[in-house]
Amino acid sequence: MPQTLTVLGLESSCDDTAAAVVRQMPGAGAEILASVGHGQAELHGAYGGVVPEIAARAHAEKLDVCVIQALGDAGLDLGGIDAIAVTAGPGLIGGVISGVMCAKGLAAATGLPLIGVNHLAGHALTPRLTDGIAFPYLMLLVSGGHCQYLIADGTQDFTRLGGTIDDAPGEAFDKTARLLGLPQPGGPSVEAEARHGDPARFRFPRPLLDRPDCNLSFSGLKTALLRARDQLVAEQGGLTRADRADLCAGFQQAVVETLAAKTRRALTLYLQQDPPEPVLAVAGGVAANEAIRAGLESVCAEMGARFLAPPLSLCTDNAAMIAYAGLELFRDGVRHGMDLPARPRWPLDDSSPALMGGGRKGAKA
Numbered sequence: 378m379p380q381t382l383t384v385l386g387l388e389s390s391c392d393d394t395a396a397a398v399v400r401q402m403p404g405a406g407a408e409i410l411a412s413v414g415h416g417q418a419e420l421h422g423a424y425g426g427v428v429p430e431i432a433a434r435a436h437a438e439k440l441d442v443c444v445i446q447a448l449g450d451a452g453l454d455l456g457g458i459d460a461i462a463v464t465a466g467p468g469l470i471g472g473v474i475s476g477v478m479c480a481k482g483l484a485a486a487t488g489l490p491l492i493g494v495n496h497l498a499g500h501a502l503t504p505r506l507t508d509g510i511a512f513p514y515l516m517l518l519v520s521g522g523h524c525q526y527l528i529a530d531g532t533q534d535f536t537r538l539g540g541t542i543d544d545a546p547g548e549a550f551d552k553t554a555r556l557l558g559l560p561q562p563g564g565p566s567v568e569a570e571a572r573h574g575d576p577a578r579f580r581f582p583r584p585l586l587d588r589p590d591c592n593l594s595f596s597g598l599k600t601a602l603l604r605a606r607d608q609l610v611a612e613q614g615g616l617t618r619a620d621r622a623d624l625c626a627g628f629q630q631a632v633v634e635t636l637a638a639k640t641r642r643a644l645t646l647y648l649q650q651d652p653p654e655p656v657l658a659v660a661g662g663v664a665a666n667e668a669i670r671a672g673l674e675s676v677c678a679e680m681g682a683r684f685l686a687p688p689l690s691l692c693t694d695n696a697a698m699i700a701y702a703g704l705e706l707f708r709d710g711v712r713h714g715m716d717l718p719a720r721p722r723w724p725l726d727d728s729s730p731a732l733m734g735g736g737r738k739g740a741k742a
């Protein structure tokens with residue numbers, strides 16, 4: 378490794394405005410010198426989802442604040458930075474443009490190299506930042522906006538094995554919570570209810586398990602839950618605490634089993650490459666779910682792969698992953714000019730067919 382590199386990263390593709398500084402010294406692992414973020418939950422709370430215009434404006438207001446704070450936390454000024462990395466897609470376009478314009482401004486003013494990073498590559502390279510793992514590894518992205526299986530063969534070499542054709546699992550958790558009157562974000566509240574529910578009382582569909590591929594679908598599950606809820610309300614005039622817990626447990630069990638079954642398929646395909654040290658890594662907020670983690674862990678144990686879940690702060694949207702991905706790309710010689718586009722859609726793997734679904738949090742690419 379030729380030199381110490383210090384990269385400033387910016388992230389603004391959804392509802393988190395974030396900046397981070399990551400450094401890698403020769404022969405050492407990468408170190409996060411600073412990672413700061415401003416969430417927008419309170420701005421969107423009243424609307425039941427991220428409002429793109431509000432998000433874009435808030436990003437534009439907070440990006441410079443985040444950059445100043447990250448540099449301050451790292452004890453550096455721009456003179457101590459070697460390159461500027463920015464999420465250039467996929468995501469809500471107003472937010473992506475805000476980040477790209479901020480990064481271009483910084484690059485133009487300082488003469489530093491500019492590197493556009495694919496947000497999904499940021500997630501997918503995180504296990505190398507946290508654990509220094511080698512290629513190839515299998516990655517499962519599961520969040521409110523993403524759901525896909527990727528084989529990572531290199532910093533710019535990803536093969537998508539499959540993904541959701543409609544909702545992301547986090548979206549399904551959030552909608553389930555909304556249907557049952559539980560607080561947002563839905564994942565943690567549904568998980569808490571499910572803990573004292575009976576997963577066998579309601580048998581919800583396990584979508585697409587009859588298909589031999591790695592694609593997933595979660596919108597039918599939500600509809601099944603809505604029907605079960607409406608039936609209970611029609612019969613009893615409302616839901617009891619136990620009904621709510623059983624509905625959550627049944628829903629969560631369906632997600633656990635669906636992800637476990639599709640992960641088994643994805644691992645089978647990945648293991649055909651004979652990786653010397655097989656790894657399944659996860660990223661995304663849904664990876665916080667203990668039942669889902671346990672399901673994935675047991676599939677990994679059964680198939681002889683290591684299960685790796687980075688700390689939650691690096692599993693969810695953050696700028697450290699963008700700075701780190703930028704650092705890897707910089708070492709690969711990637712540089713972008715002032716014509717770097719902001720892209721609402723940007724598949725990591727151009728060779729696989731586009732998946733459907735825009736989703737509450739923007740394009741799933």
Ligand code: KG4
Pocket residue numbers: 391519520521522523546547548550551562563564565568661662663664665666667692693694738
């Ligand atoms: O990765 P993330 O913070 O943001 C993006 O979607 O980009 O993921 C947030 C999603 C939300 O939909 C939230 O409900 C879900 O992750 N989530 C969970 C849990 N904690 C967060 N889903 C299931 N179980 C959880 N414990």
Ligand code: ZN
Pocket residue numbers: 496500520522523693694
């Ligand atoms: Zn993300």
